[in-house]
Amino acid sequence: xxxxxxxxxxxxxxxxxxxxxxxxxxxxxxxxxxxxxxxxxxxxxxxxxxxxxxxxxxxxxxxxxxxxxxxxxxxxxxxxxxxxxxxxxxxxxxxxxxxxxxxxxxxxxxxxxxxxxxxxxxxxxxxxxxxxxxxxxxxxxxxxxxxxxxxxxxxxxxxxxxxxxxxxxxxxxxxxxxxxxxxxxxxxxxxxxxxxxxxxxxxxxxxxxxxxxxxxxxxxxxxxxxxxxxxxxxxxxxxxxxxxxxxxxxxxxxxxxxxxxxxxxxxxxxxxxxxxxxxxxxxxxx
Amino acid sequence: xxxxxxxxxxxxxxxxxxxxxxxxxxxxxxxxxxxxxxxxxxxxxxxxxxxxxxxxxxxxxxxxxxxxxxxxxxxxxxxxxxxxxxxxxxxxxxxxxxx
Numbered sequence: 507x508x509x510x511x512x513x514x515x516x517x518x519x520x521x522x523x524x525x526x527x528x529x530x531x532x533x534x535x536x537x538x539x540x541x542x543x544x545x546x547x548x549x550x551x552x553x554x555x556x557x558x559x560x561x562x563x564x565x566x567x568x569x570x571x572x573x574x575x576x577x578x579x580x581x582x583x584x585x586x587x588x589x590x591x592x593x594x595x596x597x598x599x600x601x602x603x604x605x606x607x608x609x610x611x612x613x614x615x616x617x618x619x620x621x622x623x624x625x626x627x628x629x630x631x632x633x634x635x636x637x638x639x640x641x642x643x644x645x646x647x648x649x650x651x652x653x654x655x656x657x658x659x660x661x662x663x664x665x666x667x668x669x670x671x672x673x674x675x676x677x678x679x680x681x682x683x684x685x686x687x688x689x690x691x692x693x694x695x696x697x698x699x700x701x702x703x704x705x706x707x708x709x710x711x712x713x714x715x716x717x718x719x720x721x722x723x724x725x726x727x728x729x730x731x732x733x734x735x736x737x738x739x740x741x742x743x744x745x746x747x748x749x750x751x752x753x754x755x756x757x758x759x760x761x762x763x764x765x766x767x768x769x770x771x772x773x774x775x776x777x778x779x780x781x782x783x784x785x786x787x788x789x790x791x792x
Numbered sequence: 793x794x795x796x797x798x799x800x801x802x803x804x805x806x807x808x809x810x811x812x813x814x815x816x817x818x819x820x821x822x823x824x825x826x827x828x829x830x831x832x833x834x835x836x837x838x839x840x841x842x843x844x845x846x847x848x849x850x851x852x853x854x855x856x857x858x859x860x861x862x863x864x865x866x867x868x869x870x871x872x873x874x875x876x877x878x879x880x881x882x883x884x885x886x887x888x889x890x891x
Contacts, residue, residue: 532801539805539828543812548821555824558805562831565798569842571850574834574857581857586827586864593868594820597881608884613815620811627803636796641845651847658851670858677862684869687876 524568535561552590559583570643573652716741798839806832819871819881823864830860 538558545551559582567575607613647654659667703710714729714737721727726745728736741747805828812825834853841849875881 528797532797535801536804536808539808542821542824542828543808543815545821548818551821551824555828558828559831562835565801565835566838569795569798569838571838571841571853574838574850574853577854577857578831578834581861582827582831586861589864589868590820590824593872596872597820597875616811616814620807620814623810624804624807627806628800631796631799631803635799635843636794638796638843640795640843643842643845643847646845646847651850654847655850655854658847659854662848663851663855666855670855673862674858677865681865681869684866684873 527564527568531561531564535565548594549591552587552594555590556583556587559587570647571651573655713737714740716745795839795843799836802832802835802839805829805835817882817884819874819883820868822883823867823871827860827864830856 535558538554538561542551542554542558545554559578563575563578563583565575566572566578643651716725716729717723717727718729718740720730720736726741728738728747729740731737738746738748743749809825809828809832812828813822816822816825834856837849837853837856839849841847841853871881874886878885
């Protein structure tokens with residue numbers, strides 16, 4: 507055989523290494539796509555979509571499009587999916603699918619239609635295009651893929667490029683307009699907040715955090731009030747504290763240490779009961 | 793192996809995404825399925841670019857990515873706005889224009 511033709515077929519045929527990578531990643535991509543559609547939890551779906559996008563990025567790199575592969579990873583897997591997860595967390599992960607069918611029989615019909623659509627596209631591809639040989643991009647990528655794409659982008663496609671840049675700006679402004687909330691009431695100034703605080707019966711100063719004036723600086727050690735009582739509003743309710751709305755009265759057994767200061771004995775019980783077990787548990791590890 | 797394998801894979805991914813759009817009710821999941829369909833189309837573009845031996849397909853795939861980014865930004869803003877007013881991210885609950 508003519509060596510030139512042999513070299514040409516070498517170029518046009520996909521190599522065996524590519525074949526291995528394809529047959530490893532293609533099932534992963536299909537399974538991840540199925541998992542995304544079937545996942546109950548939307549966050550799991552987003553993670554599976556990220557796996558899918560990574561598979562596609564590797565496919566791009568295999569097909570001599572390294573620039574698109576990296577853009578896929580940076581823009582899609584990096585930026586867009588982070589945006590998705592951000593909105594997912596804002597909206598609430600538990601906002602799962604309703605099982606009420608608005609249109610009866612929509613799901614089976616959709617599955618049948620999807621299968622038929624896949625067959626309708628894939629079978630002609632297998633029968634018609636599978637005989638053709640790829641021309642290969644080694645000639646077009648001669649000076650480097652990025653340089654070649656840049657050349658095309660800034661000569662032939664410069665007008666669409668400018669339009670797309672305008673589109674991006676419009677999309678950013680549109681997102682800001684959609685996300686903007688009009689202020690319904692007058693703006694509360696710091697002076698009014700101050701007046702409101704002094705008019706109310708609550709404390710005037712900021713509340714102490716956990717561990718203030720106590721013997722151990724841990725999240726489960728309540729701060730001590732000036733009279734020596736533990737300020738139970740300074741620690742989280744998970745550690746036996748009280749929420750902000752409740753009055754700051756010491757409640758029995760809130761330290762989890764078994765030592766309960768009596769309400770009439772603010773001086774003796776609380777600090778001593780605090781320091782021994784809490785210091786041993788959290789502060790004493792050093 | 794032949795580049796048409798990529799085309800078949802892209803067709804399968806596109807169909808899975810289309811079924812997901814039709815089946816799921818959560819607006820964000822529907823949006824992710826749309827992203828999957830766009831990516832399948834991108835894979836087709838890149839594969840045809842390789843079959844043809846020119847880079848135009850890759851440039852168009854690049855444009856598709858940019859438009860997809862703009863679409864995601866506006867779409868997620870719309871989903872958030874709807875969620876703010878209706879307290880729901882389900883596409884079935886947005887039916888004020890139906891009757």
